[in-house]
Amino acid sequence: MRRLALMAGLLLALGLVDGFWLEPEKLLFQDTVRIGMDAPPLRAVHLSDLHISEDRPLLRRLLQRTAATDPDLILISGDFIRDEGEMTRKVAATAAFVAELRRIAPVIAVQGHSEHQGEVIAALDRAGAMLLSNEGRRIGRGGRILLLGLNQQVGSDTWGFTWRSPYRPVLWKGEHFYGSQRGRAFRNFYSHWDPAPLSLTDESGPLSWSGYDTVCDTLIDNEEAGTGLVVHSRFVLGEDRMYSLTRGRGKGMPGTFSLWARGTVLSGDLDTGVAPEPGFWYRVRVRTEVTEKAVRVLARVWRADRPEPREWQARGEDRSRHRVEAGTARQRVGPPGLEPGTCGLRVRCSTS
Secondary structure: OHHHHHHHHHHHHHHHHHHHHHHHHHOOOOOOOOOOOOOOOOOEEEEOOOOEOOOOHHHHHHHHHHHHOOOOEEEEOOOOEOOOOOOHHHHHHHHHHHHHHHHHOOEEEOOOHHHOEHHHHHHHHHHOEEEOOOEEEEEOHHHOEEEEEOOOOOOOOOOOOOOOOOOEEEEEOOEEEEEEOOOOOOOOEEEEOOOOOOOOOOOOHHHHOOOOEEEEEEEEOOOOOOEEEEEEEOHHHOOOOEEEEEEOEEOOEEOOOEEEEEOOOOEEEOEOOOOOOOOOOEEEEEEEEEOOOOEEEEEEEEEOOOOOOOOOOEEEEEOOOOOOOOOEEEEEEOOOOOOOOOEEEOOOOEEO
16 A cells, blocks of 8 residues: 555656646647648648746747748647636736747637637737637638638536536525525536527527627525626537626626626726625626627616616627627526535526
8 A cells, every 4th residue: 555655646746747847848749740632732830728827938949949840820729828817917928929929920729718718819819819710711822721710618528527507496585596506516507598509500599699688687695606697698609709797706706796708808897896795686687789890788787676777887898800799698607616605597587
């Protein structure tokens, strides 16, 4: 047993050295692949899972190695950034690295799970990366090659934990509602106003909703519970793109209902200033307005037993090319990493 414990300790130590020093600081591998096709030759460099947190010597070496290949195109298949902790410095370092790549050749990329934040998407855009979200781009001489970029964020990680959705009828203080309860296996979960689409190209029904008004009631039973309402959601089509009015604590969330964007960016006065008291029903209302050049998202929140405020408490606008012009609505429970309290949705939700 002692020998097994020593071996296990050695393997753990080696894993830590590899994960925190060897790979981030020293190792750089290069594979060369030739693909035969009926098109003029095209030299591309493919990068993936960079997980940038700061400017490191390894990134400098990667830039030099990339430039030395004299590529026609640089392809990045997601996870540019390490999305943990304070993000400002990491976003700046990631954008600077992408801008350096852009000096070498055009950069075309797809979103990884680390790039859902609006600030990251906007920074990558400004740095010159062309992000493809379930769309194609003609490349090469004469545009004879069609490059497809998939924004696939729906499937479960093969190596990660999977849980059944916690949504079910919940009895709380003699009243039934639809929601989730503390103590069940937990991560981000969503309940859509839409049956599963026939395919990832089926945008009919609620997935085509655009410019609508959604009202529902929600309740939490302790300070750590998270809840929210999502609109213009593309999640069931494999796109991590949507707008949400979300309440959570931790990971930069203030505990008030605030507007957020995933896969795109909202600007404006995004915080309603309303922090819900546990044990009371709150009514949340989100309205979207779609014009030729922008999507506007308006929100207000109030105690369900009190009059509705006259003014919108939060206002956001999205003028980016990634703006989400249509999609379904849904409830959210979260944020991840916290033990949730009971949070629920009354049946009298409506969307118009």
